[in-house]
Amino acid sequence: MSDQRANLEWRDGAIPVSTRFDDPYFSLDNGLAETRHVFLQGNDLPERFVPGFHIAELGFGTGLNFLTTWAAWEGAGVDGPLRFTSFEGFPMSADEMARALEAFPELAPYAARLVSAWGEDPTLATLEGVEARVVIGDARETLARQDFVADAWFLDGFSPAKNPELWDADLMAEVGRHTKSGGSAATYTAAGFVRRGLDAAGFDVTRVPGFGRKRHMSVARKRG
Template sequence: MADQQARLSWRDDRIPVSDQFDDPYFSIQDGLAETEHVFLAGNDLLQRFATDVQLPDFHVAELGFGTGLNMLAVWRAWEQSGHQGVLQFTSFEAFPMAPDDMAKALAAFPDVAPWAARFLKKWQGSGLCDLGSLQLNVVTGDARLSLPEWTGAANAWFLDGFSPAKNPELWQEDLLQAVADHTAPGGTAATYTAAGFVRRGLENAGFTVTRVAGFGRKRHMTKAVLE
């Protein structure tokens, strides 16, 4: 996967669909509700944030930045939990979306509009972005190359690549091992897919894996904990 900009089509003029992978960026039912169910609840983030509002540091990492919706949802949750500290958010993205396309996609979610406005005002398309209570770093390029070189360790992972059937490179066992290698002790991961080879890859990487109810039309999703 080369480092280049995302090519998009639009469904109903509001849902971006990747031309590279022929897959929508978020649920056609409710992308924000999907994010909250899969990634926030899947990583128990609201409970973890509420347990200690003096938590000095928390790091979320993600495969697939897309529209930035996941980042906005967790940023909102972090601020609404009362934290005074800084949330670190690192995302690995091979095909970054143009800021104008991000703005169009995010306009569908008024509940995160204040955070979207703050983000889009400063966003330059890739790299580091200082959002005050959230420090964003979007690493562009093939995650199979960039993630093993990353020096960070995440407390929670959002595994949000396109469908494993259409984007198998982002679900390979060696990449899932790299996810485990860059997870803090007791860290978690969550993904919308319950594909057997993805669950086995996470288990082989050292995670304890649980299949739970999915969002919308997806019967199941996957939660994982690095014991």
Template sequence: MQNQHADLSWRSTDGAGEVPVSERFDDPYFSFENGLEETRHVFLAGNDLPARFADGFRIAELGFGTGLNMLTAALAWQRAGTAGRLHLTSFEAYPMDAHEMRRALTAFPELGRLRDILVAAWAQGGQIALGQTVQLDVIIGDARETLPAWQGAADAWFLDGFSPAKNPELWGADLMAQVYAHTAPGGTAATYTAAGFVRRGLADAGFEVERTPGFGRKRHMTRARRRT
């Protein structure tokens, strides 16, 4: 991976072990309360998963980070026992090193073998097989450049960039329009943030947008759906 790498510090918490914090954006990679449960609340439940899983289902993500969201989706897929294949695609500008990823994910022993597979394969780049039925592709580079060139369309989006106040580039109207353009009819998106300009950007792009209860101390989050 030749792009810029993540610049991290670490904070210890009572409930989440060590949490990596981006020095570039001064923002944690996942909740200090419980990153795994945050992912399940925001990105799985926020996209009505695993109820919508079906053969060939496609999830895309802005902000791969530690890989926690994609591993959580893969674990949910395995536990749901859905026949067929799940396709995961994530866009990341500042990839972690494998040893940093392992350190971050040790807080979540429930991820077990999936975590080990990801960490072992991460340094190789390209597509990663998370078991026999889940394929992960992480696209490295600025999503404002790489997403327009992507040929796919997602059934569900995980919008997980750093805080819009600190990383506004990943939440701009032009990028939200690209998210919409790369969403299948009836597809959805979810994010932990309820920032007004993010919701307006999604709505202006064509999504139906709603504000719903957030995780932990966050009062609200955002869900969106493409009708056609």
């Protein structure tokens, strides 16, 4: 397991910013609304939820995307637990996670369970009520060793301009190999090299309106 930790500073006392990548973990406008717009709506969720639905993610960060999805899953009343697999290279501490998630009081019941489990084991082996797993380490190495195929992907690494390693063509190819035919991916970025990488990985990629000040984002559907 990686012993590298997140390096943080706090903007306005509440928003964690990675000093390694000089990028905030969530939107300075409204992180919860951004997650719903980019990752839920971008993957046509919760409309596509069915028993056994599997979401995979690059960049677990604060866990905001996971918690938002977990709440949406339970709100949709789907039978059985959500399956969620995320990849994180630089995990934050449980205290840092708790501090960051205080910004989203409506997720507090879920956040308390996540933070408790994270403090025990950041792979989330002890978290109950959801089939969640966080793979710690460099996704360029760890994803290739996984045997799942996801229904949907959240591509949420730090900005491609500042963290290009998490968006390179080889990693996007692995995302494609770990996506079901007809499966989807969504990301806040519309960077050309990311869209080209997804296209080469077998996705039809569309640029759509982004959240807040971000003019565009990208959604993708795996070709059959």
